[in-house]
Amino acid sequence: MTVNFAMVGCGGMGLRHAMGYIEARRTFESLNLAAVCDLHEAAAERIADEVEKATGRRPKAYTDFQRMLEQERGLDAVEVVTDTRMHHSFAIQALEAGKHVMTEKPMGLTIRASQMMADAAKKADRILSVAENFRRDPMNRLGKALIEAGAIGRPYLALDIAVSGSDGIMHGTAWRASKNAAGGIVMDAGVHNADLLLYLMGGVDTVHAQTAVLRPSREFKSMTQMNANLAKFYAHREQAEQRTQGGMEQDAIDSAFAVIRFESGAIGQLTMTDASPGYRLGAETVHGSEGTLVRSPSRSGKGPEIRRQDGSTIKGDALLKLVPDWRLDDKTAALWGGHRRMASYEMPFEEIDRKVIAIEYQDFVEAIENQREPEVGPEDGMKALGLLYAVLESGESGKPVKLSDVLSGSVSAYQRGINEAAGLG
Numbered sequence: 001m002t003v004n005f006a007m008v009g010c011g012g013m014g015l016r017h018a019m020g021y022i023e024a025r026r027t028f029e030s031l032n033l034a035a036v037c038d039l040h041e042a043a044a045e046r047i048a049d050e051v052e053k054a055t056g057r058r059p060k061a062y063t064d065f066q067r068m069l070e071q072e073r074g075l076d077a078v079e080v081v082t083d084t085r086m087h088h089s090f091a092i093q094a095l096e097a098g099k100h101v102m103t104e105k106p107m108g109l110t111i112r113a114s115q116m117m118a119d120a121a122k123k124a125d126r127i128l129s130v131a132e133n134f135r136r137d138p139m140n141r142l143g144k145a146l147i148e149a150g151a152i153g154r155p156y157l158a159l160d161i162a163v164s165g166s167d168g169i170m171h172g173t174a175w176r177a178s179k180n181a182a183g184g185i186v187m188d189a190g191v192h193n194a195d196l197l198l199y200l201m202g203g204v205d206t207v208h209a210q211t212a213v214l215r216p217s218r219e220f221k222s223m224t225q226m227n228a229n230l231a232k233f234y235a236h237r238e239q240a241e242q243r244t245q246g247g248m249e250q251d252a253i254d255s256a257f258a259v260i261r262f263e264s265g266a267i268g269q270l271t272m273t274d275a276s277p278g279y280r281l282g283a284e285t286v287h288g289s290e291g292t293l294v295r296s297p298s299r300s301g302k303g304p305e306i307r308r309q310d311g312s313t314i315k316g317d318a319l320l321k322l323v324p325d326w327r328l329d330d331k332t333a334a335l336w337g338g339h340r341r342m343a344s345y346e347m348p349f350e351e352i353d354r355k356v357i358a359i360e361y362q363d364f365v366e367a368i369e370n371q372r373e374p375e376v377g378p379e380d381g382m383k384a385l386g387l388l389y390a391v392l393e394s395g396e397s398g399k400p401v402k403l404s405d406v407l408s409g410s411v412s413a414y415q416r417g418i419n420e421a422a423g424l425g
Helices: 012-027 041-055 065-071 084-096 111-124 138-148 190-201 330-335 349-370 378-397 403-408 413-421
Strands: 003-008 031-037 060-062 077-080 100-104 128-131 155-163 204-212 217-219 247-249 255-262 267-273 281-288 291-294 305-307
Touching: 003 012, 003 065, 003 349, 012 031, 012 041, 012 330, 012 349, 031 041, 031 065, 041 060, 060 065, 065 084, 077 084, 084 100, 084 111, 100 111, 100 349, 111 128, 111 378, 111 413, 128 349, 128 378, 138 190, 138 281, 138 291, 155 190, 190 255, 190 267, 190 378, 204 378, 204 403, 255 378, 330 349, 378 403, 378 413
Parallel strands: 003 031, 003 077, 031 060, 077 100, 100 128, 155 267
Antiparallel strands: 155 281, 204 255, 217 247, 255 267, 281 291, 291 305
């Protein structure tokens, strides 16, 4: 089966997805990018150029999404790679037109927007997938297998701490400084952390957090200054927002400190800030009754480690002895040279990035072909988004909140203004 799809959103993430598509075609040949769409014609043509150069097939470039849906009659699916504000709008249009949809993370602007997307997918009987790539890294697969195999005993504590510092706007993009656009490091980057915590530790019961905008005055800086790994993907993009005087005031939360109670009874700490000038700190660990799992930094190729109370460390191939039945799935193994078991790997960041995106594509294709839920569907997409909004809602009220109340919409004070600004009521 070949899935014909269109991509809307041809900025930096659009180019990264184009590279992932090219990687997927080399291995699976199960999908065809028929069209690309962006408000800026030059951006759409740039993606079309890259795809044609690599595959010999040029997707047709559009600047009007509805026109693309009407004219590209052979489309099976649409991928939404715009900024978060537009995820629900484009996804619902595509679903109502009978197309399957894969959307970039976070799933939607708010829980209400995401629920609208899920409802539209159910009504249309179409697949809705969320492009969450960190869990696809083979080293995060191994980390999960180790926890499930009891390699650290009973897991009862998880730390996810990401402290960095800059007076720049994330990715040099104005919308990422705006609360009403789901901007800020907590929402835009934190969804990866939230998804991995849920993936590794299971469901969340309650969250108690403190949040703030600690560094409101932000400057526009180049992607090279902000994120050298990703800079090459973003040079072609065009910014719709007007830049004035080299900076702007950020109202999106830039610092969150949260304590999580998981449904299992385990406790977690999720800390994120980019308001720490001159100092960085990171910790990604799961602590259990028989040891600590030091998680792999996602998309690094570096393997996880297990630390024991006696001071010993288990790493490398020795980890594989703890999970003798663990194997990578077919699509991941195909992209990693046929290897089913590995405890680390060496690969440039750009190659890792496109391979984990290729896994998203192939999972989407298989979900369509077999009429099954994708690995990250509406439920998981909303849970990851809901965990972040639970942090922000708790920070707003100063009280603990239940994730279930955030997902149901009964706790939504922080989101109220965002929904109103987006016309979501």
